[in-house]
Amino acid sequence: MKTLLLIITLFVIALIFSPLVSSVNGRVVFNYNITGCAETINGTTTRSRMPDNTSPSITVKNGVLEYYRATSHLCARKAVVEHEINKSIITLYEVWTGLGARCICFSEINASIKGLTNGNYLVNVYETGVKPGSNESMTPRLLVTETINIS
Numbered sequence: 001m002k003t004l005l006l007i008i009t010l011f012v013i014a015l016i017f018s019p020l021v022s023s024v025n026g027r028v029v030f031n032y033n034i035t036g037c038a039e040t041i042n043g044t045t046t047r048s049r050m051p052d053n054t055s056p057s058i059t060v061k062n063g064v065l066e067y068y069r070a071t072s073h074l075c076a077r078k079a080v081v082e083h084e085i086n087k088s089i090i091t092l093y094e095v096w097t098g099l100g101a102r103c104i105c106f107s108e109i110n111a112s113i114k115g116l117t118n119g120n121y122l123v124n125v126y127e128t129g130v131k132p133g134s135n136e137s138m139t140p141r142l143l144v145t146e147t148i149n150i151s
Contacts, residue, residue, distance in 0.1 A: 027115040032081035036107030056144040058123050063150055067092055067111040067125060069143065074100030074132045081111045089122050094143070096129035116150045123148055 056069040067081075077098040084091045092111055128140040 028085065028113060029115050030083050030111070030113050032109070032111040034079055034081070034107055034109050037075055037077075037105035056125055058125070058144060058146040058148060060148050060150060063116070064112050064114040065090065065116065065121070065123065065148060065150070067109070067123075069094070069109045069125075070106070071109070072104050072106050075103040075105045076101040077105070077132060079107065079109065079129075081109060083111070083113065085113075085116075088120060089124070092123070092125040093140075094125070094127045094129075096127065096132075096138070098130075098132075099134070100132035118151050119149070121148050121150065122146075 054068075054070040056067070059066050059068075073096075077096055077100050079094055079096050082093045082095055084093075090113065094109060122145070124145045125143045126140040127138070127143055129138055130136060131138045
């Protein structure tokens with residue numbers, strides 16, 4: 001019984017931290033990094049504020065798709081980035097959780113996908129998860145959409 005509990009505990013820990021490393025699908029590699037108070041690896045809760053949020057951006061550098069967004073949000077919220085690739089459509093999801101507190105924090109969200117085959121891709125990025133202050137699912141909100149070329 002203790003062995004089963006240990007296996008389940010290790011599995012849950014692996015599930016929690018695996019998106020932070022990378023997921024490999026063939027030769028395509030997805031990575032993300034969140035800094036600021038929404039970061040998930042260290043659980044930082046430093047209060048900070050940036051005067052203005054930056055518009056989300058999607059760029060291609062050396063054949064690597066890169067996503068970036070800087071955002072202010074309620075403290076005590078956490079985020080992860082998930083992805084789907086369906087032929088030439090790439091969808092990224094900022095998945096936000098946590099009730100939030102009555103203070104404002106600032107976070108920077110970076111994601112990258114390398115190893116994509118050459119061609120044109122439609123990239124959509126959504127904000128989703130749970131609404132601040134409740135456990136109710138938020139309606140996914142399109143943050144940015146862009147057509148890119150990998151060559």
